[in-house]
Amino acid sequence: RTDLICEAAKRLLLGFQCEKLGKESTSLTMKHFPSGGPRENGFDPHYAEGKLNVYATEGSLEKYHLPPFQVCVDYGSTSIMPYYSIPSSEKSAPQTYKGQTLDFEDVGFAFNKAFLKDMLRDDMGFKGYVNSDSGILDKMCWGMEDASQVDRAAKAINAGTDIIADTNEVFLIKQAVEEGKVSMDRIDEAVSRLLHEMFTLGLFDDKTYVDPDKAVEVVENPESHKKAYKAHLKSVVPLKN
Numbered sequence: 198r199t200d201l202i203c204e205a206a207k208r209l210l211l212g213f214q215c216e217k218l219g220k221e222s223t224s225l226t227m228k229h230f231p232s233g234g235p236r237e238n239g240f241d242p243h244y245a246e247g248k249l250n251v252y253a254t255e256g257s258l259e260k261y262h263l264p265p266f267q268v269c270v271d272y273g274s275t276s277i278m279p280y281y282s283i284p285s286s287e288k289s290a291p292q293t294y295k296g297q298t299l300d301f302e303d304v305g306f307a308f309n310k311a312f313l314k315d316m317l318r319d320d321m322g323f324k325g326y327v328n329s330d331s332g333i334l335d336k337m338c339w340g341m342e343d344a345s346q347v348d349r350a351a352k353a354i355n356a357g358t359d360i361i362a363d364t365n366e367v368f369l370i371k372q373a374v375e376e377g378k379v380s381m382d383r384i385d386e387a388v389s390r391l392l393h394e395m396f397t398l399g400l401f402d403d404k405t406y407v408d409p410d411k412a413v414e415v416v417e418n419p420e421s422h423k424k425a426y427k428a429h430l431k432s433v434v435p436l437k438n
Contacts, residue, residue, distance in 0.1 A: 199260075199261050199262075199264050199265065202264075202265040203264055203265050203268045205265075206227060206265050206266075206268045206269050206272070207268050207272055209225060209227075210225060210227075210268075210269065210272040210273065210274055211272065213225050214272075214273060214274070214275065217273075218273060218275065218394075218397050218398070219397065219398070219399070220398060220399035220402075222397075222398060224275040224276065224394055224398060225274055225275065225276070226274075226275070226276035226277065226278050226328050227266070227269040227274045227276070227277050227278070228277065228278035228279075228280070228330070229278055229279060229280035229306075229330065230266055230277050230278065230279045230280065230306060230312070230313075230317060231258065231262050231263055231266060231279075231306065231312060231316075231317075232261075232262035232263075232265070232266075232280075233280050233282075234261075234262065235250050235251055235252050235253070235257070235258075235262070236249070236250060236251070236282065237249040237250070237251045237285070237288065242280060242281040242282040242337065242339065243281065243337060245339070247282070248281065248282055248283055248305075248337075248339040248340075249282060249283055249285040249288065250280075250282045250283065250284045250285060250289075251285050251288045251289055252284070252285075252289040252290060252292050253288075253289070253290055254290055255290040255291050255292070256290075256291075256292065256293060257290070257292070258284075258292045258294070258299070259292065259293060259294050259295075263294070263321075266317070266321065267321055270317075270321045270322050270323045270324075271322075273324075273325075274323075274325055275325045275326070275394045276325050276326050276327070276328045276360075276394075277317065277323060277325065277327055277328070278327070278328045278329065278330055278362075279305075279306035279307045279309070279312065279313060279327065279329065279330070279358070280305075280306050280307075280330060281305050281306070281307070281330055281332075281333065281337040281339055282305060282306065282339065283301075283303050283304060283305050283306075283339050283340045284301040284302075284303075284306070284309070284312070285301065285303070286300065286301035286302075286303055287303075289301070294316060294320070295320065299311070302340075303340050304339070304340030304341055304352070305333065305337070305338065305339040305340050305341070307327075307329040307330065307333045307353050307356070307358050308333075308338075308340060308341055308349070308352045308353050308356050308358075309356055310355065310356040310357060313327055313356050313357030313358065314356060314357035317357070318357060325390065325394070326359035326360060326387065326390035326391050326394070327357050327358050327359045327360070328358075328359065328360045328362055329353060329358045329360060329361050329362050330362060331362050331363030331364075332363065333349065333353060333358075333361065333362075334346045334349050334350060334353075334361065334364055334366065334369065346366070346369050347369050347372050347373050347376070347378070348373075348378070350369045350370050350373050350379075351373040351378035351379050354370070354373070354379050354383060354384075354387065355378075355379060355383065359386075359387035359390050359391065360387070360391065370384075
């Protein structure tokens, strides 16, 4: 139900980020680009057994999986997160995008320039920042297992990843710059994208802190609990009644 997912993405972005991103907004990272459904044997890409995306049906990537992310782009998602998995060139049926045949590079999406820069940013028009999933430098580095952590960082950043999530190992990025594997212009570009969001949200203004008593009042509101419970009920799909 691609149409259902598109509508859900639209409502999430309008509900949290509002019509226009500003001081009343909660920014969202929408994930996982370009969808987490077509996994080989249905396995999880947190593990090597699930590291391949297999598009078994010809044209299915463009028809079923990309439209929700176009909605994310159109409604101004501040961030999009690629998934760990590798688009399998060997096991997939032919795939096209805007009439052009896709030739997959067998590396995870956080390292994949064809998907992040060429498709997401240049073709789909994404203006926010790309936030990698956790662990792409040391654990779920599919397609880059034989590379050093410095080379993994350089590959991801040059492919279009602006934030390497859940890592404090900044020295790896500094080393990549010092060795000429990543330009300072690219680092500045990535940093400016994040700072743009933070300034737009008002996070550098004087009055950015919430009233803790008001926060408790909102969180403990019984009417909010009812809405949350209703949302949870509607999210459940019984496989057997």
